[in-house]
Amino acid sequence: MAKLLALQARVLGALVLRETRATFGTSQLGYLWAIATPAAGVAILVLVFASIGRLPPFGSSLALFFATGYLTLEFFRKLSSSLMTTFNANKALLTYPIIKETDTLFARFLLISATYLVIMLIFYSVLIIFGLADLPRHPDQLLYAFGAIALLGFGSGTFNAVVLSQWASWQYVEQVINRPLFIISGVFYIPSRLPPEALAILKWNPVMHLIEWVRTGYYPNYDSMVLSRTYVVGCSLVLLLLGLAGERLYRKKRVSV
Amino acid sequence: MIELIDVYKAYTLKKVRKVIFENLNFRFEQGRNIAIMGPNGAGKSTLLRLIAGTEQADSGRITRNVRVSWPLGFAGGFNGSMTGLENVRFVSRIYGQDTEWVIDYVEEFSELGKSMRLPIKTYSSGMKARLAFGLSMAIDFDCYLIDEITAVGDANFRRKSKEALEQKLDHSRIIMVSHSLGTIKSYCDCGLLLTHAGLTYHDDVESLLSAYNASCA
Numbered sequence: 001m002a003k004l005l006a007l008q009a010r011v012l013g014a015l016v017l018r019e020t021r022a023t024f025g026t027s028q029l030g031y032l033w034a035i036a037t038p039a040a041g042v043a044i045l046v047l048v049f050a051s052i053g054r055l056p057p058f059g060s061s062l063a064l065f066f067a068t069g070y071l072t073l074e075f076f077r078k079l080s081s082s083l084m085t086t087f088n089a090n091k092a093l094l095t096y097p098i099i100k101e102t103d104t105l106f107a108r109f110l111l112i113s114a115t116y117l118v119i120m121l122i123f124y125s126v127l128i129i130f131g132l133a134d135l136p137r138h139p140d141q142l143l144y145a146f147g148a149i150a151l152l153g154f155g156s157g158t159f160n161a162v163v164l165s166q167w168a169s170w171q172y173v174e175q176v177i178n179r180p181l182f183i184i185s186g187v188f189y190i191p192s193r194l195p196p197e198a199l200a201i202l203k204w205n206p207v208m209h210l211i212e213w214v215r216t217g218y219y220p221n222y223d224s225m226v227l228s229r230t231y232v233v234g235c236s237l238v239l240l241l242l243g244l245a246g247e248r249l250y251r252k253k254r255v256s257v
Numbered sequence: 258m259i260e261l262i263d264v265y266k267a268y269t270l271k272k273v274r275k276v277i278f279e280n281l282n283f284r285f286e287q288g289r290n291i292a293i294m295g296p297n298g299a300g301k302s303t304l305l306r307l308i309a310g311t312e313q314a315d316s317g318r319i320t321r322n323v324r325v326s327w328p329l330g331f332a333g334g335f336n337g338s339m340t341g342l343e344n345v346r347f348v349s350r351i352y353g354q355d356t357e358w359v360i361d362y363v364e365e366f367s368e369l370g371k372s373m374r375l376p377i378k379t380y381s382s383g384m385k386a387r388l389a390f391g392l393s394m395a396i397d398f399d400c401y402l403i404d405e406i407t408a409v410g411d412a413n414f415r416r417k418s419k420e421a422l423e424q425k426l427d428h429s430r431i432i433m434v435s436h437s438l439g440t441i442k443s444y445c446d447c448g449l450l451l452t453h454a455g456l457t458y459h460d461d462v463e464s465l466l467s468a469y470n471a472s473c474a
Contacts (some may be wrong), residue, residue: 006353007353010350010351010353013350014347014351016352017347018343021339021340022338046346065315083389091333092335092336094311095328096334096348096351097309097310097311097325097327098352099351142375172335215309252313252314
């Protein structure tokens with residue numbers, strides 16, 4: 001058992017290093033871009049809203065409000081779409097019987113989560129240092145929220161990967177589902193203030209709950225009328241279960257190189 | 258020792274279903290070097306991949322209690338945009354070897370020199386094959402699975418490969434797919450004949466070769 005765990009750790013470690021190299025290239029600039037891209041997204045939102053003279057929907061900082069929404073959404077989206085293509089990207093690796101397809105999935109998940117942890121730490125720290133945000137009020141809740149984003153992203157990404165391996169058109173369907181998330185997840189508004197008819201529909205979107213969770217953790221008095229932690233964790237577990245069961249079921253059907 | 262129990266394997270492609278193995282049972286004994294011969298399309302490479310574990314049987318079980326290599330002989334596992342060095346380091350890491358030692362060995366063996374620091378996609382197929390073979394010789398396995406390997410490189414490299422493989426035979430066994438009678442005679446002491454009719458075991462190479470020739474005729 002200990003031997004198996006050591007083997008698993010070794011394979012995952014090597015895969016994460018390889019994946020890091022493949023994602024960021026050899027230059028330090030690669031890491032910089034990984035951090036700059038989501039930060040630029042938040043900056044553009046702030047610029048647009050500030051230029052039309054809007055006040056922050058909540059709190060006193062536009063940057064903080066958008067960061068809690070946009071960084072959460074991007075972390076989820078990155079996991080969901082990158083994990084989807086893992087099986088195809090890593091076909092050559094299956095030459096080595098010691099590597100299982102699920103290992104490549106785990107390795108990518110670990111790398112993306114670690115990257116977003118760094119991105120968020122840097123981004124929030126910068127906001128705090130420049131006086132654009134206070135310290136988070138409930139750091140423990142923020143930590144749980146981070147875990148919840150990772151879990152939903154992992155579940156969704158695993159599910160996507162398995163469906164894609166059986167049905168190549170799924171990548172287009174996934175795009176259709178993924179695109180409107182920016183509008184319907186509450187990135188730039190407060191879901192609780194939506195008309196009840198709209199909210200009744202939109203609250204089925206688990207990503208909205210993630211954003212609400214992050215804001216509840218960051219702000220001292222963000223009262224969410226929608227947030228259900230059970231719902232979003234439940235969604236994640238169902239997706240993850242379907243994904244992993246599907247992987248097990250179709251493992252033999254995937255023709256290796 | 259490797260054991261195949263009730264192995265069933267079929268491929269379905271474009272709605273054509275082709276059964277490769279049905280009810281396949283075989284026990285690879287420890288201490289024997291085994292040749293696998295047979296006509297094209299009989300499933301030799303598939304059998305090797307099943308033994309390696311790079312491919313799964315549709316039903317049945319395959320047990321191995323020794324360290325089995327990946328099927329050597331083609332350079333499919335390299336990442337083209339990574340350098341030779343990075344690829345070697347990666348494989349060495351997953352197999353838990355001393356990375357520096359493996360790099361030194363492969364550099365010396367493959368004679369790639371500065372090319373080790375270039376991406377694999379700039380390599381010729383001969384260079385890739387040399388790297389792949391050097392790498393597989395650098396890692397310790399109890400059983401090496403070899404798929405038609407001998408036609409790689411120039412005369413000098415072939416001699417070196419032969420020496421390295423013979424050295425391995427002191428501690429490890431091989432299972433080898435080949436059409437070359439000479440290769441099989443020099444490495445193997447028993448063999449399997451795989452034809453569309455099924456699998457037959459031959460306890461010595463002579464009987465394997467005569468059965469193979471009979472099946473081809």
